[in-house]
Amino acid sequence: MAKSRRIIHIDLDAFFVSVEQQLNPELRDKPVVVGGKPDRRGVVASASYEARQFGLHAGMPLITARRLCPQAIFIAGSFSRYRDASRKFMDILADFSPYLEPAGLDEAYLDATGFESLYGSINQMATQIRQRVKDELGLNASVGIASGKAVAKIVSDLAKPDGLLEVPPGEERSFLAPLPIAQLPGIGQKSEARLSSLGIHTIGQLASLPLDTLKHNFGVASMAMYRHANGIDDRPIEPPGAVKSISRETTYARDTREMPKLEGTLRYLAERVGRDLRQQDKQAKCVTLKLRYADFTTITRRHTLKQPISTNQAIFDTGRQLLQTALSQEKQAVRLIGIGVASLAESGRQLNMLDTSIGRQERLDKAIDRIRKKYGFTSIQTGRTMRLKDLFPETGEDYTLNTPSLSR
Ligand code: TTP
Numbered sequence: 001m002a003k004s005r006r007i008i009h010i011d012l013d014a015f016f017v018s019v020e021q022q023l024n025p026e027l028r029d030k031p032v033v034v035g036g037k038p039d040r041r042g043v044v045a046s047a048s049y050e051a052r053q054f055g056l057h058a059g060m061p062l063i064t065a066r067r068l069c070p071q072a073i074f075i076a077g078s079f080s081r082y083r084d085a086s087r088k089f090m091d092i093l094a095d096f097s098p099y100l101e102p103a104g105l106d107e108a109y110l111d112a113t114g115f116e117s118l119y120g121s122i123n124q125m126a127t128q129i130r131q132r133v134k135d136e137l138g139l140n141a142s143v144g145i146a147s148g149k150a151v152a153k154i155v156s157d158l159a160k161p162d163g164l165l166e167v168p169p170g171e172e173r174s175f176l177a178p179l180p181i182a183q184l185p186g187i188g189q190k191s192e193a194r195l196s197s198l199g200i201h202t203i204g205q206l207a208s209l210p211l212d213t214l215k216h217n218f219g220v221a222s223m224a225m226y227r228h229a230n231g232i233d234d235r236p237i238e239p240p241g242a243v244k245s246i247s248r249e250t251t252y253a254r255d256t257r258e259m260p261k262l263e264g265t266l267r268y269l270a271e272r273v274g275r276d277l278r279q280q281d282k283q284a285k286c287v288t289l290k291l292r293y294a295d296f297t298t299i300t301r302r303h304t305l306k307q308p309i310s311t312n313q314a315i316f317d318t319g320r321q322l323l324q325t326a327l328s329q330e331k332q333a334v335r336l337i338g339i340g341v342a343s344l345a346e347s348g349r350q351l352n353m354l355d356t357s358i359g360r361q362e363r364l365d366k367a368i369d370r371i372r373k374k375y376g377f378t379s380i381q382t383g384r385t386m387r388l389k390d391l392f393p394e395t396g397e398d399y400t401l402n403t404p405s406l407s408r
């Protein structure tokens, strides 16, 4: 059998509230709720452990929270403070292992396999991490250590508040057995009710169910449930980064086959893709086009280039060729259009590129990127995107795309 991995899951206690308490000592050791004033509609985002003694928890309507605990102090909170604290927290963690996977603002997994010799034990490594978080940020962190992510997360939850728990290798299954099924990550209220109707209440009972019975009731989700219930979880720790593709798409208010409109939109989307690509100092070897026709049939076409590219013109030209080919094979009007780049690589610009026409084009694009950053995306227009004015309302700086998250 392969040697057991050592995975640390770390999660800050009452994160939003603790950040507020750190900044304002008057809030310490009191029932405090971040979420807003209780006279407004809204829910508890974070409750201090003092407030939890009154039954308060995340997701509870603020009105209910005030009824249960009238003496609680309600604050609106400030996301920028939590983001700052989160960054500092992740920086501390990164000092301990490069195998770091943030799982939210206040939690992360670390692969600590083989780090025993550095710290004496993984338990001592985790103790040092918790101490640094306490000393430098004034925040309490709870830690679970196990052979996989799922068990480590369950265990850090059990360790709360301000605790540390480790499940020794080989003891995962027996450790989990007596716990209620709701403790398994991924088991929501629906699955819990379903399992309950099958007479399954503990993780141990779930682990001894035949896989077929689980498959029959839970389909594709059953395999992960089965493995986790048995304490098996070999999912790797995945550090963030390595963006694999960049794309933008939008839907028309009215389906169209008019080439100037389609090409104008494509140009606009290509420029947005290009800007993101250059911002990450990457080049792409592959351009993709996505079209959805009036009857909702969706196609994607891709073209792989001989040389990696990063200019708006090259992305657009490749996309336009794909568009023309696609439309020559289809009579319907277009409902959605999108363009993307994939097969990304570091740009690794060479000196001899500086004076080629592509090099000049790249520098021009970068200059445009800078101006747009300052004055808004629509401050510079090309002939093609000008035509978009009739198509998309211009609000403030940028065109509003019908897919809001994509118009950033
Ligand atoms: P959690 O780690 O789930 O909660 P917590 O840190 O407040 O408490 P603990 O870990 O000790 O149980 O979430 C981290 C932060 O994310 C939390 O402080 C506030 C925010 N959050 C919400 O905004 N809404 C929610 O529904 C939840 C669960 C969290």
Ligand code: MG
Pocket (backbone or CB within 6 Å): 011, 012, 013, 014, 015, 106
């Ligand atoms: Mg937390």
